[in-house]
Amino acid sequence: MSNRNHVTKEFLTIDEQIELLKNRKLIIKNEEAAKIHLLEKNYFDLINGFETLMLKDSKAATKEFDYYYFEDFIFLYEFDKKLNVEILRLLDRFETRFKTSMAHRFCEKHFVNPSDARSYIDVNKYTDPRSNHLSVPREIAKPVQYHKIFNTNISFNRNTYPDFIEFCKAKYTYLSTYADPPFWMTIKVLEFGVLFQLLIRYERDIFVNVIADMGMNYLEKQKFINSIRIFIELRNTCAHFQLVNRFRTPNNLRIDAGLIVDLGLKTKLNINGVPTYYEIRLYDVLLVLSQFENLKDIRDLIKKYYFDVANSKRQRTLMTKLFDRMGRKNISDWIKLGR
Template sequence: MGVKPWRTREQLINTLIQQRHLKCDSKCDLDTILKENNYFQLINGLENFLLPDIDTRPKTFATENVNDFLRLYQFDEELKRTVQLLTEKFEDKLKTSIAHNFSKNHCMNLNDTMQYTNNSNFVNIGGDDQYPFKLYQYKKIYNNFDRFLLFKSNFVDNLVNHHDFIDRSFYRSNSYTAPSGVTTFSDDPKVAVPFWVTIQTLDFGNLVWLLHYLQDSDMRDVLDDFDLPLRKRFFFLNALDIIKELRNNCAHGSLLLRFRTPEYIKLNTNLVSYFNLSPYHNGGNTTYSSNISLFDSLKILYLFVDMSPLKKVFKKIIYQNNRYFHKKSYDLNQRILLSIGADSYHEIKTLFH
């Protein structure tokens, strides 16, 4: 299929109503709907849920109407907002754990406040030939230890100058003397910003890089906060890969109903076994599996946060479809479950209890 040319809203509406037979009652203002919602996401992204026969060409509807699309789209938006809040809750806990434990081990004294910028307190994994997935999702992390954000010579300058909540006068002490190896603020070497403040400025991707570089003693303490032993280090790091993809998908506005982790993210065999995951593809080799569904990804997030807020979101769409959607040739709720990788609504209720 070639690139589709631009069309006016009127042309899009005529195609939907006249050619594809989508129903739109007198109360439906399709022009307003298309002004407020992305056509590609609303129609193209969801049409396979609502086509009587997804293999028939041209693609035409039977009794389906615009409200069916809106209900699905609003469900996806609510699902996305809820999952994003859950990933943010996990991220807050992760930041708190990293900053607390690293500071306990390396930054107890005033002069050691900035030891989190000293690369000698971390491990350069680039020297480990056996490091997992070093040719896949961890390739940049593996090869760029010296280029990590915290180790850059201008890190503290950027930290203080680009974040209004970090007041240089507040974090200044005449008693502070920077030890060898740490980064200093070029305008005033008496400024030292604690790690629990700095870590709030790091995005999820940088948190993942940081965790890969933690010494075993520091990683042990972080894992203990999540009730995991040190031997689960790579299990945990791989779980973060999945959670990061969930978070990014929610933040960037893509339909969550069609979510799958990208193929380049390979899966730890212990992770697959523990959560009973169903990878879709082997990624071109027989060693590492990849590509899991939304439901499998949510199983992983469930290990770290309370997922009960999702129960209400799924219950709402299931009941709405049972009430408003009547189509004998297919079950819309079953199509939703199939898309996210859940075997049944009961399985969802069990996980999100």
């Protein structure tokens, strides 16, 4: 993380933003259209998010664009948004399969008769991640009773509910008519991160079945856990509509050695140029996702933008720069995705 402090920006009107860009030698063919874009799109994302790809010298004190057009920013911005949507769609599909397996496999063991309907909020049906079969990193191994679904006296709209099930019944209409809504219904309301925290508390036999449903075996458990942690970070980026082309895994999230070797991941280099076990960029994250989902639609989107939507050598050069930022410079690498 940089210790550099940026100077607080001054507010600029849309007209002033246009003049600033023109003074930096950006070519604006249609100023009225540009004003609409600047009014509808976040300037920090639209301009700052891509300007280093277009500046003559990104480190210079005075910014000057290297014969690029305002439309080039729109081209990259719209590509990023479409890529975001495709990635989020794949993550949603993965999460749906994941939730379905978790609920099914838990109930398969513990939901023997109707009196067991609330078994999933029984802390005794789970294990303590600090000492169970998974050996998860210490920073995520919190005591089992601290998990959201075991909390009592949950507050909602100034009312207090005795447990997670009653809380869900009060908040979600589709659950309100059930005396004891089953796990496969309430699991739908759990966020991805909360879902993961529940998974690492599963008993070994249930965990084995879940990981098998997702296409891995128990010997690959650390790869699976690491993959989920990576997906949680990526999903947060996509769900909040941040620029996905700039995605990096957090610098405190260690990448599993098995993933690095099996998938050929490129991690951040240290000051001596030696690969570390930290920080992978978007291309490598997509390789991790390819273990579970087909990336054909992402590959097709990239091919379409590079070969069809890009209307000049200039824009294809920009795409190459963007590819490099995302982890691989050559279009040939991106075309391999989804195979």
